[in-house]
Amino acid sequence: MTATAAASAAAAQPRLRDHYAGFASRFAGYAVDLGVSTGLFMLALAAISFAASVLTGDSIHWNKSEGWVAVAFVAWQFVYYAYSWAANGKTFGMALLGIRVVRAGGGDAGAGRAVLRTLAFPLSFLLLGLGFAGIVLGRDRRALHDVIAGTAVIYTWDARSARLGFLHRDGPGG
């Protein structure tokens, strides 16, 4: 592709920033977050187990069916999502996919909405997953927990900028 043709193709790219994010981006972000948060939790359990074996000499074996492990996992999930959304509107997975939680009318979600969204998040699962239908069917692509918390998820990256970045790097001076 010549530089001119590439520049024309780049100019034809839509700007995605501030547009509502779709189902695939959000689901991929959630899948990454689930992996990261679960991995970190397992790592923490292993660290505690190691520390306990060093201090007491007895090894600890964790069991998923133990109530307090499940409670600790739920608490950790709450902290992971609520803190991430309150601090900068995105979790690790969302940052990777270039999406962000904002107020429905625009602007930062804030701590209150982040906590409410985290609490309402399981509801979208509990209703046989129907809570997520709004992402596919709704005009604003908002899930049930978004509607409850007054939030929306938008793209924070720009396809056109990314394309121009490629051109800059691949160009004669780049």
Next chain:
Amino acid sequence: MTSPTDPGARARMPGRRLTEPLEALAQRVARQAVELVVEALDVNALLDQVDVNRLIDRVDVDQLVARVDVDAILDRVDVDRLVDRVDVDALLDRTEIRSVLSRSSSTIASEGIDLVRSQAVGLDDFIARWVSRLRRRSYSGPPALPGSPARHGSPALPGSPSLQAGQ
């Protein structure tokens, strides 16, 4: 040194007494003669007469190389000691390998992320188009947040073909 018990030693004594001064004299004469010859010799003139190219032509390089035992030479080379003497850090400082490597790593990471995002956006668009088709509605790209510049200032989204072209 002669042994006192050697029976021929006494017989050889007069001859040695005569030959040693003569040898010394002959050596002095030879040395003087060589010095005289060397002084009289014009080396440059002699070299001018030597046809070096012809000399080189007569040298069979292949045969010369065949006689060289490369393995034996390499066996005598202490490679570890040689490598120890090479300052790799200084060598790398003289090149731009480090900056090139770091630039390449960040570029690969950035392009990888852009690729993942582009794939996800393409899939978003694919799902949205199919849902719109099932609902018999037109689809012109993802809607923008109210009040954002994207809603007012940006050109209309061209839809899926251009989105897919950007992947």
